[in-house]
Amino acid sequence: MKIKSTGLVAALAAIVSFSTWAADPIKVGVSGPFTGGSAPMGVSMRDGVKLAVSEINAKGGVMGRPIAVVERDDEAKNERGVQIAQELINKEKVVATLGYANTGVALASQRFYQEAKIPVLNNVATGSAVTKQFIGPEFADNYIFRNAAHDTIQSAMIVDEAVVKRKFSKVAILADSTNYGQLGREDLEKALDKKGIKAVTVEKFNIKDVDMTAQLLKAKQAGAQAILTYAIGPELAQIANGMEKLGWTVPMIGSWTLSMGNFIDNAGKNGNGATMPQTFIQDGNTPKRKAFIDAYVKAYNPPNGRIPSPVSAAQGYDSVYLLAAAIKQAGTTDGPKVRDALENLKEKVDGVVAMYDKPFSKDDHEAIKMGMPVMGQVVDGRVVVAK
Amino acid sequence: MDIFLQLTFSGIALGMIYAVIAFGYQLTFATSGTLNFGQGEALMLGALVGLSLAGSVMGGPYINYWLMIPLVMLFGALQGVVVERIGVRPSIKTKNEFGWIMSTIALAIIFKNVAENIWGKDDLTFPSPVSATPFQIFGANVQIMQVIVVLGALAMMLAVEMFNRKSIYGKAVVATANDSDAAGLMGINTGQVVTFSYALSSATAAFAGVLVAPLTLTGATMGTALGLKAFAVAIIGGLTSGVGAIVGGLILGVAETLTGYYISTGYKEVPGLLLLLLVLAIKPSGLFGKTTIKKV
Numbered sequence: 001m002k003i004k005s006t007g008l009v010a011a012l013a014a015i016v017s018f019s020t021w022a023a024d025p026i027k028v029g030v031s032g033p034f035t036g037g038s039a040p041m042g043v044s045m046r047d048g049v050k051l052a053v054s055e056i057n058a059k060g061g062v063m064g065r066p067i068a069v070v071e072r073d074d075e076a077k078n079e080r081g082v083q084i085a086q087e088l089i090n091k092e093k094v095v096a097t098l099g100y101a102n103t104g105v106a107l108a109s110q111r112f113y114q115e116a117k118i119p120v121l122n123n124v125a126t127g128s129a130v131t132k133q134f135i136g137p138e139f140a141d142n143y144i145f146r147n148a149a150h151d152t153i154q155s156a157m158i159v160d161e162a163v164v165k166r167k168f169s170k171v172a173i174l175a176d177s178t179n180y181g182q183l184g185r186e187d188l189e190k191a192l193d194k195k196g197i198k199a200v201t202v203e204k205f206n207i208k209d210v211d212m213t214a215q216l217l218k219a220k221q222a223g224a225q226a227i228l229t230y231a232i233g234p235e236l237a238q239i240a241n242g243m244e245k246l247g248w249t250v251p252m253i254g255s256w257t258l259s260m261g262n263f264i265d266n267a268g269k270n271g272n273g274a275t276m277p278q279t280f281i282q283d284g285n286t287p288k289r290k291a292f293i294d295a296y297v298k299a300y301n302p303p304n305g306r307i308p309s310p311v312s313a314a315q316g317y318d319s320v321y322l323l324a325a326a327i328k329q330a331g332t333t334d335g336p337k338v339r340d341a342l343e344n345l346k347e348k349v350d351g352v353v354a355m356y357d358k359p360f361s362k363d364d365h366e367a368i369k370m371g372m373p374v375m376g377q378v379v380d381g382r383v384v385v386a387k
Numbered sequence: 388m389d390i391f392l393q394l395t396f397s398g399i400a401l402g403m404i405y406a407v408i409a410f411g412y413q414l415t416f417a418t419s420g421t422l423n424f425g426q427g428e429a430l431m432l433g434a435l436v437g438l439s440l441a442g443s444v445m446g447g448p449y450i451n452y453w454l455m456i457p458l459v460m461l462f463g464a465l466q467g468v469v470v471e472r473i474g475v476r477p478s479i480k481t482k483n484e485f486g487w488i489m490s491t492i493a494l495a496i497i498f499k500n501v502a503e504n505i506w507g508k509d510d511l512t513f514p515s516p517v518s519a520t521p522f523q524i525f526g527a528n529v530q531i532m533q534v535i536v537v538l539g540a541l542a543m544m545l546a547v548e549m550f551n552r553k554s555i556y557g558k559a560v561v562a563t564a565n566d567s568d569a570a571g572l573m574g575i576n577t578g579q580v581v582t583f584s585y586a587l588s589s590a591t592a593a594f595a596g597v598l599v600a601p602l603t604l605t606g607a608t609m610g611t612a613l614g615l616k617a618f619a620v621a622i623i624g625g626l627t628s629g630v631g632a633i634v635g636g637l638i639l640g641v642a643e644t645l646t647g648y649y650i651s652t653g654y655k656e657v658p659g660l661l662l663l664l665l666v667l668a669i670k671p672s673g674l675f676g677k678t679t680i681k682k683v
Contacts, residue, residue, distance in 0.1 A: 035503075035507075035508040035509075036508050036509070037509070037510065039508065039509055177653070204652055208609075208612055210401075210599075210603035210604070211397060211401055211643075211644065213394060213397040213644055213648075214394065214397075214644050214645075214647025214648040214652055214655065215647065215652050217390055217394065217648055218648060218652075221390060234510045234604055237604070238603075238604070241519075244519055244520070244521070245397075245519075245521055245528065245530055246393070246521070247520075247521045247523075262510060266510060266511075266512045
């Protein structure tokens with residue numbers, strides 16, 4: 001009898017919860033690298049997204065409909081990203097897709113969304129070209145948005161830190177050979193050019209390279225006072241550790257990836273002092289941020305209580321609220337109308353990175369503007385606000 | 388000058404890693420005419436097992452780095468036996484000339500997938516057993532671990548050579564390598580010798596894995612690139628010569644670091660591979676290899 005009654009209660013509960021969500025869920029795609037060298041970004045982004053979705057659903061969803069996340073691991077591979085884009089559009093029929101941690105994957109996959117008139121919110125990938133793929137006059141509407149600090153902002157901040165703040169005149173650039181690294185290198189060179197400086201040496205390396213001796217020696221011989229980097233965690237750690245091998249240490253200043261857990265862990269003490277632009281630092285300096293960090297740590301229990309990539313988690317979280325506000329304003333999940341709503345958001349969106357007041361316009365699809373990110377610094381295995 | 392020396396030292400440390408793995412290719416080629424294309428994965432498994440024993444990834448450390456090495460080699464030997472039994476023996480039995488190529492590659496992929504599931508796809512740090520602070524030789528910086536890699540690799544190869552020359556079991560290996568059929572007629576169990584050579588080959592790879600891991604990062608994908616480079620080394624040096632493996636390894640390692648500095652880091656792999664093509668065109672049996680005449 002007891003078993004029967006519990007069974008009945010469970011069945012009832014199921015019916016009740018089912019009837020609450022009788023409305024069709026709003027399907028939102030999430031594409032990011034959940035495995036491999038970029039995994040800290042992808043996993044944190046996905047978890048940030050899921051956190052925001054569960055909050056919104058707990059409050060009754062959007063237009064009375066819950067949000068359902070369809071997540072796929074693009075493994076940071078361009079071809080996987082393309083397959084996933086087609087699957088999410090044609091099979092899952094998503095309303096919008098959030099994600100992309102890798103510029104190359106974003107550039108390869110977005111055209112399917114553009115053709116299908118489905119908005120994409122890039123919440124991690126930073127390549128300057130990401131939102132500029134389908135701009136006018138050739139394209140009437142651009143469906144690609146972003147709420148991550150793009151490389152033009154980041155490279156300017158990196159150069160500012162090195163040249164203006166620390167007064168270095170000789171800097172070396174080390175970038176990996178991926179789209180991310182090479183596009184970032186171009187941005188760095190342009191930003192240096194504006195200050196009338198040319199890098200003393202520009203070196204590149206491949207993903208999985210284990211020996212950085214040649215690159216570092218060139219920088220050393222050229223008299224570099226700092227190394228500016230554009231790469232991802234594991235190889236950045238090889239650079240930091242490579243400097244120790246050579247017994248030559250100069251500051252590392254680079255793109256935000258210097259905050260990735262797999263850089264900090266693999267570089268250990270050699271990673272101390274690495275400085276990078278950050279939109280979000282795991283340091284609850286406002287009640288909203290603190291609540292977000294606590295909720296993340298509670299829900300996903302990351303090792304040592306450290307979010308693998310706080311920037312990605314925060315931006316992933318905010319991207320959901322931006323999208324939800326747009327769907328609410330549009331009153332429909334129809335792609336063109338949601339895009340239109342994103343470009344003319346009336347409601348202010350209170351995110352953990354920033355308060356978004358009219359984040360996008362027809363010509364500006366970048367929610368993160370110059371001045372929003374701050375410089376962070378690695379100190380004993382954590383990223384803190386740089387002094 | 389110290390730049391050149393620095394590059395050469397780094398190249399030597401890198402090259403010796405290639406040499407040990409290339410040596411592993413040679414061991415099985417000598418006795419059975421087959422190769423284990425999963426040599427890189429054997430190295431990767433060795434490093435990850437070593438990390439689980441001596442590092443903290445599996446709740447350890449259970450034992451210290453130096454005590455872990457024999458255990459890892461034992462594990463490598465067992466893994467080699469598995470490869471031989473499943474992947475190679477069937478094709479030797481059926482005189483299938485190419486079956487072992489595909490089956491060792493297949494096993495390599497399986498090992499990689501298993502490792503990804505056990506240890507994840509991320510790169511892990513292998514704690515260095517010695518201080519990472521470099522010391523100076525003629526103005527070039529060298530880490531103690533780099534010296535250990537070079538000496539360890541040489542010692543390993545020397546030990547195998549001594550075993551082959553001095554012990555009765557080793558003589559069985561050499562006899563099988565020289566003429567498998569005649570050795571069989573003399574009462575040597577050539578099947579066992581082949582199994583043994585696979586065990587030895589994977590054990591050396593596993594040993595190489597724990598040697599290089601503190602210098603690089605450890606992860607399921609660490610073996611693939613190293614295995615391929617080492618194969619190039621085995622071809623350059625010759626599949627039948629231990630000295631060839633060392634010389635080939637050093638050539639490739641030093642060529643990579645020197646090209647990276649003096650030409651461009653974008654081209655650092657090219658000279659070594661050009662050399663490979665050159666060797667294949669002029670002396671296909673390798674710089675130190677014996678030309679074998681295959682009677683049909």
